[in-house]
Amino acid sequence: MSEEKKTREKIxxxxxxxxxxxxxxxxxHAIRGVNIDLYQGETVAIVGESGSGKSVTMRAAMxxxxxxxxxxxxxxxxxxxxxxxxxxxxxxxxxxxxWKEADILKMDKKWIxxxxxxxxxxxxxxxxxxxxxxxxxxxxxxMEGMIWHYKIDKKDAYDRAVNLLKEVGIEDxxxxxxxxxxxxxxxMRQRVVIAIALSCNPDLLICDEPTTALDVNIQAKILExxxxxxxxxxxxxxxxTHDLGVVAKVADYVNVMYAGxxxxxxxxxxxxYEPKHPYTWGLLSAMPDLGTDDDRLYTIPGSPPNLLHExxxxxxxxxxxxxxxxxxxxxPPMFQIxxxxxxxxxxxxxxxxxxxxxxxxxxxxxxxxxxxxxxxxKL
Amino acid sequence: MKKYVIKRVVTALxxxxxxxxxxxxxxxLMPGSPFNDEKLNDTQRASLYAxxxxxxxxxxxxFRYVINMFKGDLGVSYKISKNTPIxxxxxxxxxxxxxxxxxxxxxxxxxxxxxxxxxxxxxxTVWDTLATIxxxxxxSVPSYVFALAxxxxxxxxLKWFPMLFSAKDxxxxxxxxxxxxxxFTMASIARxxxxxxxxxxxxxxxxxxxxxxxxxxxxxxxxxxxxALIPIITVLAPLVVDLMTGSLVVEKIFSIPGxxxxxxxxxQSNDYNVVxxxxxxxxxxxxxxxxxxxxxxxxxDPRIRVAKEGD
Ligand SMILES: Nc1ncnc2c1ncn2[C@@H]1O[C@H](COP(=O)(O)OP(=O)(O)OP(=O)(O)O)[C@@H](O)[C@H]1O
Ligand SMILES: [Mg+2]
Numbered sequence: 001m002s003e004e005k006k007t008r009e010k011i012x013x014x015x016x017x018x019x020x021x022x023x024x025x026x027x028x029h030a031i032r033g034v035n036i037d038l039y040q041g042e043t044v045a046i047v048g049e050s051g052s053g054k055s056v057t058m059r060a061a062m063x064x065x066x067x068x069x070x071x072x073x074x075x076x077x078x079x080x081x082x083x084x085x086x087x088x089x090x091x092x093x094x095x096x097x098x099w100k101e102a103d104i105l106k107m108d109k110k111w112i113x114x115x116x117x118x119x120x121x122x123x124x125x126x127x128x129x130x131x132x133x134x135x136x137x138x139x140x141x142x143m144e145g146m147i148w149h150y151k152i153d154k155k156d157a158y159d160r161a162v163n164l165l166k167e168v169g170i171e172d173x174x175x176x177x178x179x180x181x182x183x184x185x186x187x188m189r190q191r192v193v194i195a196i197a198l199s200c201n202p203d204l205l206i207c208d209e210p211t212t213a214l215d216v217n218i219q220a221k222i223l224e225x226x227x228x229x230x231x232x233x234x235x236x237x238x239x240x241t242h243d244l245g246v247v248a249k250v251a252d253y254v255n256v257m258y259a260g261x262x263x264x265x266x267x268x269x270x271x272x273y274e275p276k277h278p279y280t281w282g283l284l285s286a287m288p289d290l291g292t293d294d295d296r297l298y299t300i301p302g303s304p305p306n307l308l309h310e311x312x313x314x315x316x317x318x319x320x321x322x323x324x325x326x327x328x329x330x331x332p333p334m335f336q337i338x339x340x341x342x343x344x345x346x347x348x349x350x351x352x353x354x355x356x357x358x359x360x361x362x363x364x365x366x367x368x369x370x371x372x373x374x375x376x377x378k379l
Numbered sequence: 380m381k382k383y384v385i386k387r388v389v390t391a392l393x394x395x396x397x398x399x400x401x402x403x404x405x406x407x408l409m410p411g412s413p414f415n416d417e418k419l420n421d422t423q424r425a426s427l428y429a430x431x432x433x434x435x436x437x438x439x440x441x442f443r444y445v446i447n448m449f450k451g452d453l454g455v456s457y458k459i460s461k462n463t464p465i466x467x468x469x470x471x472x473x474x475x476x477x478x479x480x481x482x483x484x485x486x487x488x489x490x491x492x493x494x495x496x497x498x499x500x501x502x503x504t505v506w507d508t509l510a511t512i513x514x515x516x517x518x519s520v521p522s523y524v525f526a527l528a529x530x531x532x533x534x535x536x537l538k539w540f541p542m543l544f545s546a547k548d549x550x551x552x553x554x555x556x557x558x559x560x561x562x563f564t565m566a567s568i569a570r571x572x573x574x575x576x577x578x579x580x581x582x583x584x585x586x587x588x589x590x591x592x593x594x595x596x597x598x599x600x601x602x603x604x605x606x607a608l609i610p611i612i613t614v615l616a617p618l619v620v621d622l623m624t625g626s627l628v629v630e631k632i633f634s635i636p637g638x639x640x641x642x643x644x645x646x647q648s649n650d651y652n653v654v655x656x657x658x659x660x661x662x663x664x665x666x667x668x669x670x671x672x673x674x675x676x677x678x679x680d681p682r683i684r685v686a687k688e689g690d
Pocket of ligand 2: 054208
């Protein structure tokens, strides 16, 4: 985490985002009031089950929502410093650089393409097997964005692309430039995707399940690579994942998402050691645990709600063993627990009965804490 | 790559040889003989058989035929026009058929491509529906129906184009037959292009390209088109066969002096050699087109090209 030597600059502020999709079956209310903050150089994770709206939120932030999406309300404020000096410009070294802000939802497609996509926010997708154009060389795919955004010449772009390939740990960079995606392994392709993402010097990298499709040992390497470039280039990273193991390794802050809403947000310690929302309890309990002999895997009972049908009250209530009567009638607001920790569950209301997290989870968290301490003292 | 091409060419030649054999056997099995004329007595018939080598064992007949073929000699017609070498019979007709066929393929491919792309880009709009209707009609209505309808409307009633082929106006009189023949190709290509393009537009790599900030045109021309069009090359070959079949009837309708109408005549009059020779030519054209398509595919699609590069 940053050592607070400089003031934290907020670069992304998603406020009250609400999105529906028009489908032949009706309106799918996929995003129901999402709030997310992100500061320069920091890492935020968004966790949640499949279909909870993680990808849609990020595509909204990129301005590349599907055509049938309707934004009902909300703002996506992006703060940035004008990249006046071309591809190598670094506003950190420019005292006159001014912060500007723009609501991506209000900007037209052309502006977003020119100023945001690739240039300030870049994306790494889940499946590197399908996210590269199979009929274009690796080199061209890396050079394309730089030439497009910064109008640099081919030779310059080529040299930069070779350096990027080296930066993401690909050997024989010159040879790889001429190759096609199918000639590279999965891990290698994901490195190429990361190189593409870095090519235009973005401030923010959105990684949508960047390691899910990869072998376990390659997963760790890719996470390390993202961490490395993040540190070197001081960029912010948003991880979208349903793997809390990944979150634990990389994130500063965690947003837990359920059925199109953020239900709990906090820093990494708050989410892992003092979770408040029963859904977060469920997610933590469902993590594979190497520390016990018990290899039965817990799963949260039931399945996420069908977002085609609006329902009163808390969307998680039907699956929640700790649901209160009010959960069926009224959606819980966000209750504040600490400066950084919020959770949307009626259990936090002063009038609610006192409910503790499940004993097994508590024991597990204690174990995790001890492990972490042991690791810390080892260092 | 070179090895791959050579391999393909050799395979094609063997396929052709096998087809010749099958054609030959089929013709032997057919009832009737070109000299069924009642006025001929047995000795006369025997001397005719001897003259054309029909008294030899079948194997010998076959090998003689193949060897002659390699020399560019397709034998002579027995019936349609006596003793004319088939090569000569075909020489004037083949260019006309190829011309009409080629025009049909071009019209079909280009119009089909545009229609398919329009449908894909304007998916779920009236344009899409319109394109779908046109292509359903195109695949389900046989080409001779189009031929009759077009020749009635634009040849007979409006008189824009000649109803029957005339040697004085080759281009003008090729318009209606080419359009009739192109309909199936056009409709199939339109449907295929639409499906391919929609799949490509929804792919992860298009999303990644979009997330780079490229403009819409750049996305389509740099990424979408190539990926959508490569597979279309493969459907072209079977469509050409279909077109050749259609040409048999369409040539008759417009009385085009092409190989299609010649084949129909030859079959009706049991003219063995002409039927074998023409079937051979049709097969050769098809195999040739397949070969070109295969090699083209290998050159255009890097996934295949690179795999073959080592060869
Ligand atoms: N174009 C669309 N049309 C209709 N519904 C959509 C569309 N895109 C997304 N949705 C719906 O929005 C909801 C959220 O989808 P999203 O892709 O954000 O989930 P996710 O959290 O990223 O899940 P996963 O972990 O599987 O990637 C889902 O119910 C999905 O069906
Ligand atoms: Mg997703």
